[in-house]
Amino acid sequence: MVRMAVPDRPVVVSTLVADGLVGSFGLGVAAEVFAYDRRHLGLPAFDFAPVTEHPGLVRTDTGLAMSVEHGLDRLVASDIVTVTAWERLDRAPSPAVLDALRAAHARGAVVVSQCSGAFVLAATGLLDGLRATTHWRYTGELAARHPAVRVDPAVLYVDNGRLITGAGTAAGVDTLLHLVRREWGAAAANALAREMVVPPHRDGGQAQFIDAPVAQVQDDLLGAVLEWAQAHLADDLTVDLLARRALMSPRTFARRFKAATGTTPHAWLLTQRLAAAEALLEGSDAPVEEVARLVGFGTAAGFREQFARRRGVSPRAYRQTFRRAARQGDGDRAA
Structure with missing residues (x-):
C-alpha cells in the first residue's frame, strides 16, 4: 500500500x-x-x-x-x-x-x-x-x-x-x-x-448508467431488503434468503438486483462485508477472528484471504497502519 x-x-x-x-x-x-x-x-x-x-x-x-x-x-x-x-x-x-x-x-x-x-x-x-x-x-x-x-x-x-x-x-x-x-x-x-454530502462508496460500475438511470433502490422493496442485509451481515445471507424477503424468485431477484445496482448480490455483499470489517479494524480492538464473524466471513482464514486480495494488505497490517495514522492525526489536532 x-x-x-x-x-x-x-x-x-x-x-x-x-x-x-x-x-x-x-x-x-x-x-x-x-x-x-x-x-x-x-x-x-x-x-x-x-x-x-x-x-x-x-x-x-x-x-x-x-x-x-x-x-x-x-x-x-x-x-x-x-x-x-x-x-x-x-x-x-x-x-x-x-x-x-x-x-x-x-x-x-x-x-x-x-x-x-x-x-x-x-x-x-x-x-x-x-x-x-x-x-x-x-x-x-x-x-x-x-x-x-x-x-x-x-x-x-x-x-x-x-x-x-x-x-x-x-x-x-x-x-x-x-x-x-x-x-x-x-x-x-x-x-x-x-x-x-455524497455516498462514501457506490456499488457497481458505470455500466449501470449507459442505457438508463439507476433505480432509486431505497424507495422500493429491494432497497428495504438491502438495508436489512447491511444490518445482518453476520448471518448466512444467500440469494434465496434475500429473494424470499423481497417476495421474488431467486432469478427475478438477481435480475432486479443487477439492474438496480450494476453488480451481483454476491459482489455487493462482499463489498459491504469488507467495508464493515474496515470500520471494525479501525475503530475496535476486536480480534481478527471476531471481526470475521461479525461481518459474515465463514472463517478467519477466508476473511484474511479476501481482505488481502481486495485491499493488498492483511487485516492486521491494515489495523496497524490506520490506527497509527489516527493516533498521529489526534496528536496533530491536539498540537
Whole structure:
C-alpha cells in the first residue's frame, strides 16, 4: 500500500489542466477533496494547486476564464497528480506534458486520471499492459488509440497502485474518495463523504448508467431488503434468503438486483462485508477472528484471504497502519 502522508510537510497535490479548455467539474472535484483543511477528519494537510503547461489565463468548458499560476515543474514535486478531462481529444498532449507526468510517476507520485484524462495518461505509455477505464462514451476510442491498454468500460475506477483511472464526470468523486480510503482509511473517507454530502462508496460500475438511470433502490422493496442485509451481515445471507424477503424468485431477484445496482448480490455483499470489517479494524480492538464473524466471513482464514486480495494488505497490517495514522492525526489536532 502506498503511503503518501509525509509527517514534516503537507502532501503536495497538483491537478493538470489543459491549456486550451479546462474540465471545470473535474477541477472542482479535486479542489473539493484536496484544497481545504480537513485535518479534523483525519486527513493530512494538503498543498493543492492547478497546473498547466503555459501558466496564465485558461478558459474552462463553462466559458469562464481562470488564472493558473503553476507550470509543469510543480508536477515533478508532487505527491499526487490528478489529470482532469481532456476536452479536446483531437489535440494530443504535448511532449512536455507527457514527460512531466512520466517524471512525476518515476519520482513516486500517485497519478490519477478523471474521465477523458485517461487519454493523457495512456499517451505516456504508463498504462501499457494495465487495466484502465474512462467515460463509457470514450472507451472504444481509448482502446483503438492505445491497444496496449486493457480498457474496462464497466467500472467506476481502476486502481493500479500509483496509477488510477476514473470513469466519467461524477465518477471522479468515487475515484478520489477511493484514494482517500486507500491511503488514510475508511473513517476519514466516510467523514469526507459526509462533508461533501455524497455516498462514501457506490456499488457497481458505470455500466449501470449507459442505457438508463439507476433505480432509486431505497424507495422500493429491494432497497428495504438491502438495508436489512447491511444490518445482518453476520448471518448466512444467500440469494434465496434475500429473494424470499423481497417476495421474488431467486432469478427475478438477481435480475432486479443487477439492474438496480450494476453488480451481483454476491459482489455487493462482499463489498459491504469488507467495508464493515474496515470500520471494525479501525475503530475496535476486536480480534481478527471476531471481526470475521461479525461481518459474515465463514472463517478467519477466508476473511484474511479476501481482505488481502481486495485491499493488498492483511487485516492486521491494515489495523496497524490506520490506527497509527489516527493516533498521529489526534496528536496533530491536539498540537
